Amino acid sequence: MDSRYYMEKTEQNMLHFRGKAYPCCASLTMGIIGGKWKTVILYHLIEKTLRYNELRKEMPTVTERTLSLQLKSLEEDGLIKRKVYTSKPPLKVEYRLTDFGKTLIPLIQSIADWGDSVVKTYGNK
Amino acid sequence: MDSRYYMEKTEQNMLHFRGKAYPCCASLTMGIIGGKWKTVILYHLIEKTLRYNELRKEMPTVTERTLSLQLKSLEEDGLIKRKVYTSKPPLKVEYRLTDFGKTLIPLIQSIADWGDSVVKTYGNK
DNA sequence: TTTTGCAACTATAATTTTTATAGTAATTAA
DNA sequence: TTAATTACTATAAAAATTATAGTTGCAAAA
Numbered sequence: 001m002d003s004r005y006y007m008e009k010t011e012q013n014m015l016h017f018r019g020k021a022y023p024c025c026a027s028l029t030m031g032i033i034g035g036k037w038k039t040v041i042l043y044h045l046i047e048k049t050l051r052y053n054e055l056r057k058e059m060p061t062v063t064e065r066t067l068s069l070q071l072k073s074l075e076e077d078g079l080i081k082r083k084v085y086t087s088k089p090p091l092k093v094e095y096r097l098t099d100f101g102k103t104l105i106p107l108i109q110s111i112a113d114w115g116d117s118v119v120k121t122y123g124n125k
Numbered sequence: 126m127d128s129r130y131y132m133e134k135t136e137q138n139m140l141h142f143r144g145k146a147y148p149c150c151a152s153l154t155m156g157i158i159g160g161k162w163k164t165v166i167l168y169h170l171i172e173k174t175l176r177y178n179e180l181r182k183e184m185p186t187v188t189e190r191t192l193s194l195q196l197k198s199l200e201e202d203g204l205i206k207r208k209v210y211t212s213k214p215p216l217k218v219e220y221r222l223t224d225f226g227k228t229l230i231p232l233i234q235s236i237a238d239w240g241d242s243v244v245k246t247y248g249n250k
Numbered sequence: 251t252t253t254t255g256c257a258a259c260t261a262t263a264a265t266t267t268t269t270a271t272a273g274t275a276a277t278t279a280a
Numbered sequence: 281t282t283a284a285t286t287a288c289t290a291t292a293a294a295a296a297t298t299a300t301a302g303t304t305g306c307a308a309a310a
Contacts (some may be wrong), residue, residue, distance in 0.1 A: 015244050023186055025240030026168040026233065027161070032243075034161055036152070036268075043151040052287050061148055063269050068288065090277060090286035103242075107235050108151065114232050115150030118157075119140050161297080177258050188298050193259065215257040215306065 018077060032077050033104065037062050037070045042101065042108050045080060049096040071095060079104065143202060157202050158229065162187050162195045167226065167233050170205060174221040196220060204229065 014021040015028050022028040033039050037059065044050060044058045056067060074080045079101035085092040097105075139146040140153050147153040158164050162184065169175060169183045181192060199205045204226035210217040222230075 015240070017243060017247065022240075023184055024165060024168065024237070025244065026237040027165045027184075028240035028243065029236045030159075030161060030164050034155075034159060034164075036155060036159055039155050039159075040149060040152045043149065053285085056287095059148055059152075063271090064288070065270090065290090066268055069268085084287095086286095090275090091288080093287060104239065107239050110232050110235055111154045112149070112151040114229065115140070115147075115153035117228075118142060118153065119150065122142065178256085181258095188300090189259070190261090190299090191297055194297090211257095215304090216259080218258065 029107075032079070033107075035070065037066060038074060039108055039111055041067075041070060041074060041095075042079065042097070042104060043112055045095060045097050045101075046105055046108060049094050052093050052095070055095065074101075154232075157204070158232075160195065162191060163199060164233055164236055166192075166195060166199060166220075167204065167222070167229060168237055170220060170222050170226075171230055171233060174219050177218050177220070180220065199226075 014023060015025060016022070017028055017032070020031060022031055033042065040059055040062075041055065044055060050058070052067075052071075055071075056062075056064070059067065062070075071080065071082070075082050078098055080095050081098050083094045083096070085094065139148060140150060141147075142153055142157070145156060147156055158167065165184055165187075166180065169180060175183070177192075177196075180196075181187075181189070184192065187195075196205065196207070200207055203223055205220050206223050208219045208221070210219065
């Protein structure tokens with residue numbers, strides 16, 4: 001560590017959630033819903049429970065591996081719940097928001113609304 | 126391209142902004158403010174203009190390279206403005222929100238507020 | 251007066267995240 | 281009989297992020 005490059009912030013100043021430290025509340029939120037796809041997943045789960053392949057259809061440009069990993073991460077953070085209905089293939093798996101995940105709905109909606117307003121203002125080009 | 130893995134979404138269904146295509150409005154917003162650090166930068170610029178090193182002090186865990194790149198990206202997307210005051214070192218450079226960037230303030234504030242409420246509810250551990 | 255520090259970066263390389271592509275199991279539809 | 285479906289996982293490549301060090305001129309400290 002070189003104080004020339006690092007302004008140390010003591011652990012006490014940092015915010016903590018699920019074992020990770022964040023320098024501020026905005027970064028904590030982004031640690032949980034940041035990344036390219038998490039909010040998109042949550043956005044599609046606002047209205048209804050969706051199966052894995054239904055999510056994939058809503059998000060045609062995400063890869064399977066990334067979708068899998070992001071779903072796992074959202075589940076670990078307690079925002080969504082995975083429910084399996086069959087033990088043998090073809091599997092039926094459903095994803096839904098948890099109560100904790102539902103506390104994000106207004107925020108996710110605001111995120112979607114801002115994107116919408118940008119498209120409306122700048123004409124989708 | 127293999128239709129087994131890709132459900133093609135036609136270009137017409139996609140949303141466009143600054144040459145990039147997004148599958149939905151939530152992903153458009155996240156394309157602009159997503160990533161680990163962009164909202165943190167914007168959050169700190171809500172109240173006042175900041176110099177490069179002042180931002181660094183507010184965000185002690187970001188690396189210089191990433192901070193530089195993110196500032197450039199935010200500038201390219203028209204959310205912040207970079208203003209140089211001197212021509213010779215030591216340079217004085219200030220970053221501020223543009224009018225377009227200011228349209229994000231309520232959203233950034235909501236992001237920060239949600240993080241805040243998580244810390245309050247789960248006791249910063 | 252020589253050294254040290256400062257501001258706002260850039261360069262290079264390593265690590266982590268995301269993408270691309272293909273493969274799996276058991277069942278049903280054509 | 282063959283192909284399609286579901287919910288993934290495996291492997292490798294590409295892109296993003298981190299770690300560390302280096303740059304330029306000026307000003308203050310030793």
